[in-house]
Amino acid sequence: MRAVAILASSLLLLATTASVSRGSSTPHWTYDGEDGPQHWAQLDHSFETCELGKQQSPVDLVTHVKADLPSIKFNYGEIPTEVVNNGHTMQVNVPYGYSITIEDHTYQLVQFHFHTPSEYQIEGKSFPLELHLVHKDENGALAVVGVLIQEGGVSPALERIFWDGPADAGKTKRLIDVKTDLESLLPADKTYYRFMGSLTTPPCSEGVNWFEMRNPIEASMAQIEKFRQLFPMNARPIQPLNNRLVVEDIK
Ligand SMILES: [Zn+2]
DSSP states (O other), X not given: OHHHHHHHHHHHHHHHHHXXXXXXTSXXXXXXXXXXXXXXXXXXXXXXXXXXXXXXXOOEEOOSEEEOOOOOEEEOOEEEEEEEEOSSOEEEEOOTTOEEEETTEEEEEEEEEEESSOSSXXXXXXXXXXEEEEEEOTTOOEEEEEEEEEEOSOOHHHHHHHHHSOSSTTEEEEEEEEEEEGGGGSOSXXXXXXXXXXXXXXXXXXXXXXXXXXXXXXXXXXXXXXXXXXXXXXXXXXXXXXXXXOEEEOO
């Protein structure tokens, strides 16, 4: 009986630790099984948009309209590298001062993170990795720049983030003396697909301005495999486009 009591109390302790580390306001969710994407809306009332929303992300990008869209001005630079393993992805927190400007509208870069395989597809084509650069304006509106990543040369920026970032969920690590060059995370040709969508993780909030780069950047197979070791699959399935238009930027 004593052993059972000890076991029970240590299980309770484990459970308490787990819920504290996740934060009491965010219910547990995953990318497969009972807490996977097909069930996100049932996990918590605040997740209902995952099922009821009509402008959900990601989607398969099929061009409806081609247009000469305004250029995105990237006010990027080198940042100190603070990496968070939040249990769903590897995320780099960005200090204030880096932003994008589109037609005089400025959004501050808040963080960037990764998915494998890519969440978005281009005409049915998937990529091994995808980067999401998450920006917010002064009213809280979100603009996400998505960058597809194909297998190729080594990305110096990803090297330290993937190898030196915390392997354990819930941990944050400041990489001493490691600067990340934000520009190196972007393709040379910055034309994009433009459409409205949502967060691709619960609570799946809509009204997100998506700018998906038309051209990928590269990472080596070793880098792709390193990320997959940490997060074997962290991509939400493709969602219905419904009556949205995808505009392709052509210059
Ligand atoms: Zn994302």
